[in-house]
Structure formats: structure tokens, C-alpha cells
Amino acid sequence: MSLDLAGLSLGPELTDVMQRLTQVGAELQRLIARNGIDGDLGASAGTNAGGDGQKALDVLADEAFMAALRDSAVAYYASEEQDDILTYGDGSLALAIDPLDGSSNIDVNVSIGTIFSIYPKAETAEASFLRPGSEQLAAGYMIFGPQCSLIATFGQGVLQWVLDPNTGRFERLADLPPMAPETSEFAINASNKRHWPAPIQAFIDHLIAGADGPRGRNFNMRWIASLVAETHRILKRGGVFLYPGDSRRGYERGRLRHLYECAPIAFVVTQAGGAATDGYHPILDAIPDSLHARTPFVFGTAPKVRRIARYHDHPEEAALIPDEELHR
Ligand SMILES: O=P(O)(O)OC[C@H]1O[C@](O)(COP(=O)(O)O)[C@@H](O)[C@@H]1O
Ligand SMILES: [Mg+2]
Ligand SMILES: [Mg+2]
Incomplete structure (x- = not known):
């Protein structure tokens, strides 16, 4: 288990998908920390469906999440880096993902991350995603920076974890307090x-x-x-x-x-x-x-x-x- 979900009743499918997402996240953090040693993760690698230039890490991250989720409870996988929705098994979930957010920062060693959004599967692949965001079951992001953190919500407040580089496990921290109302x-x-x-x-x-x-x-x-x-x-x-x-x-x-x-x-x-x-x-x-x-x-x-x-x-x-x- 790469993620401490003790005390959370997410159900077996969501639990498994969160474990798989964070396994890939821990691996990405490790690869990013070694950027430049075996290759350049910021090298240009084509153009995605939305017309954005892709970097090597955009493609690598997308492929890693696809591979990790293919035989999971994710029935539909929609990625910023893919033209169309990918149909996997007959699980109950639909996952939308920005596999690598902040791509322009890959080659300057500034924090980047992965953003994910999970819906209950609907009648069709399209209907699973073209719906109000209020129907999300879970959403959050991992941030690859000085620390690798996971921030997630399952609809009852915001939870946070930090990846322990000694064990490769995301340890849960105290839930996030409400945001400060007065800021500048x-x-x-x-x-x-x-x-x-x-x-x-x-x-x-x-x-x-x-x-x-x-x-x-x-x-x-x-x-x-x-x-x-x-x-x-x-x-x-x-x-x-x-x-x-x-x-x-x-x-x-x-x-x-x-x-x-x-x-x-x-x-x-x-x-x-x-x-x-x-x-x-x-x-x-x-x-x-x-x-x-x-x-x-x-x-x-x-x-x-x-x-x-x-x-x-x-x-x-x-x-x-x-x-x-x-x-x-
Ligand atoms: O370069 P700009 O126009 O300031 O845009 C920055 C924004 O673009 C993004 O990098 C877009 O995300 P991607 O890197 O996933 O394409 C955001 O993370 C960021 O907020
Ligand atoms: Mg993005
Ligand atoms: Mg992206």
C-alpha cells in the first residue's frame, strides 16, 4: 500500500484507484528528482489533443497512469494528453486526469504535479465526463516539489498526505484547515x-x-x-x-x-x-x-x-x- 487510507471508508474501488494513482505519483517524483541524469524530461515530444506542445514527461506520465489504471475500477480514462476517452474494464468509475501540470517548469526545477478527478461512471463514456463538477466523487492533486504531497477531497473536507522518501509511502497529515478569509x-x-x-x-x-x-x-x-x-x-x-x-x-x-x-x-x-x-x-x-x-x-x-x-x-x-x- 503506497497510501495511508486508514479510517477512511472509500469503498474497495476508490481505495484501489487512489493506491494506483499514488504509486505512479511516487514513481514520477523519483524520476523527476533524477531529471538530466539519464535523459531530458523537458524535451519536446509533439502536440496534444488541445494543441499544446508536449514535453517528454507529459507523455511519460500519461503512459504511466494509463498502464496503472487499465485493469482497475476505472472504466473510462480521459486525459489532457489523449484525443479521446479510453475505455477500460467494466468498473464503476470514470477518471479525468492532467497527468503533468505545469509542464513549462519541468526543465527549471520548479514544482509541477498531477491533477485528477473521479466521477461515478454514467451511461456512456461522454456522459461520464460532460456533466457538472459537483458530481465528482473525488478530486485532488499530487505536487512534485521539495516535498511530494497529495491533496484530495472525497466531499467531506480536504485531506493531505506527504510522501516519505524513506519508505515510498504517502503518510497522512492533519486535514487542511479552512482557507484564511483575509489575505492580500x-x-x-x-x-x-x-x-x-x-x-x-x-x-x-x-x-x-x-x-x-x-x-x-x-x-x-x-x-x-x-x-x-x-x-x-x-x-x-x-x-x-x-x-x-x-x-x-x-x-x-x-x-x-x-x-x-x-x-x-x-x-x-x-x-x-x-x-x-x-x-x-x-x-x-x-x-x-x-x-x-x-x-x-x-x-x-x-x-x-x-x-x-x-x-x-x-x-x-x-x-x-x-x-x-x-x-x-
Ligand atoms: O504560461 P501561462 O500562460 O502563464 O499559463 C500557466 C498555466 O498553464 C498551465 O501550465 C497549464 O497546464 P499544463 O502544463 O498541464 O498544460 C498551468 O499549470 C498554469 O497555471
Ligand atoms: Mg495543467
Ligand atoms: Mg498537463
Whole structure:
């Protein structure tokens, strides 16, 4: 057993799938730690279904998860790296996966990860995934960094584990406490500012104006370009993340994938007391119209996410809403 699930009643199928996911995760952490010794995991390796360039590690991770899950309770496997859904056995689960998130960081030794989302199998392969994220049974991510952590939710709060490099086993830590309601950090790729919609421009302008602007206090910015690392920081110390749609060709719905990235992160974040929207509507209520569909994505401390929604109605007034009023 690579994962300590003592005391959790997940049922045999979900338990087995979690064990298999974490076995692969432990192996990926080991391979990543040796990057450069036997080969270059950041080398280019083609293009995936969504049109993104693939790195060697994207392909290797996808193949490792496919191999590990082929004879499991996963009946349908949908991956960011595959054109179509793969049909396996007749188990009861459907798994969506971003096998390697944060690919641009592989060759610079910055945290990357795997994001997973598990649904009960539906009538058809497509119907198993093109549904609201609120129907997820489980979701989470592994982060390959200074520590290899697993963060997961099964719908009752957020659980965390750390991989013990001495034993190869994920040891459970105390459950994550609810996210901090008061924070001053935001994360966005500011190089795209000129392409953003007006409400996002206004929100960020007001944060950057700091104590001299309508918000009347200073804020701090972080951008790692690795969704798992950004999520991990925000879960641990609060803040807000934005990847809005923008006017660049192909970015009208942002960059991130609804099924493989946004729905699972939204499930985790809302279970931690945060919120996740497309800027306005909750992500967990939305139904993606295709496997690789993208969505604008805003998540983090709930009052901040609510304030961003208010910027879509009344940008100038939104800056002046007292924080307490957004703590509903
Ligand atoms: O390079 P950009 O446009 O800032 O985008 C960074 C975002 O893209 C991603 O790397 C996309 O994920 P993949 O690496 O799985 O394609 C996110 O992890 C990150 O938040
Ligand atoms: Mg990703
Ligand atoms: Mg990826």
C-alpha cells in the first residue's frame, strides 16, 4: 500500500484507484528528482489533443497512469494528453486526469504535479465526463516539489498526505484547515493584461494601486505558472488565482481545461471553504461542452472571488464594498 487510507471508508474501488494513482505519483517524483541524469524530461515530444506542445514527461506520465489504471475500477480514462476517452474494464468509475501540470517548469526545477478527478461512471463514456463538477466523487492533486504531497477531497473536507522518501509511502497529515478569509495575495499572468476583459483589468489595477487606490491597502503578487503549486499556496495561506479569458486567438475561454484542471481544483477549493468561478458563475455548476473545453478560472478565498464577480456588474462600486460584506 503506497497510501495511508486508514479510517477512511472509500469503498474497495476508490481505495484501489487512489493506491494506483499514488504509486505512479511516487514513481514520477523519483524520476523527476533524477531529471538530466539519464535523459531530458523537458524535451519536446509533439502536440496534444488541445494543441499544446508536449514535453517528454507529459507523455511519460500519461503512459504511466494509463498502464496503472487499465485493469482497475476505472472504466473510462480521459486525459489532457489523449484525443479521446479510453475505455477500460467494466468498473464503476470514470477518471479525468492532467497527468503533468505545469509542464513549462519541468526543465527549471520548479514544482509541477498531477491533477485528477473521479466521477461515478454514467451511461456512456461522454456522459461520464460532460456533466457538472459537483458530481465528482473525488478530486485532488499530487505536487512534485521539495516535498511530494497529495491533496484530495472525497466531499467531506480536504485531506493531505506527504510522501516519505524513506519508505515510498504517502503518510497522512492533519486535514487542511479552512482557507484564511483575509489575505492580500493574488496570482495572474500579468503579461496578458492588455488582452483581459475590462472587469479583470479594473480589479487588478485596483490591487496594484494598493494603498493609493480605491482599495486603500497594499497587495502582493505571485505567478509560478504551475496550477498545482498556485493552488497549494492558496490553500495553505489564502489568496486568489485568475486565468481569465482574453482577446488572444485561442484564449477567448482562457487557457485552463474545465475537465482536467478547473473542475477538480474547484472541488478541492470549495471543500476548503473557498470559492471557484469562471469570473462570475460557479465552476462546479457548469457543464463542459467538450472533453478539452477551456474555461476562464478564478478561485481562492471566497470573499475575493465574490468581489471579482461584483466587478463584472459594477467595477467602480466593487472596489468600495467592505470586505465584511463579502463574507456571507
Ligand atoms: O504560461 P501561462 O500562460 O502563464 O499559463 C500557466 C498555466 O498553464 C498551465 O501550465 C497549464 O497546464 P499544463 O502544463 O498541464 O498544460 C498551468 O499549470 C498554469 O497555471
Ligand atoms: Mg495543467
Ligand atoms: Mg498537463
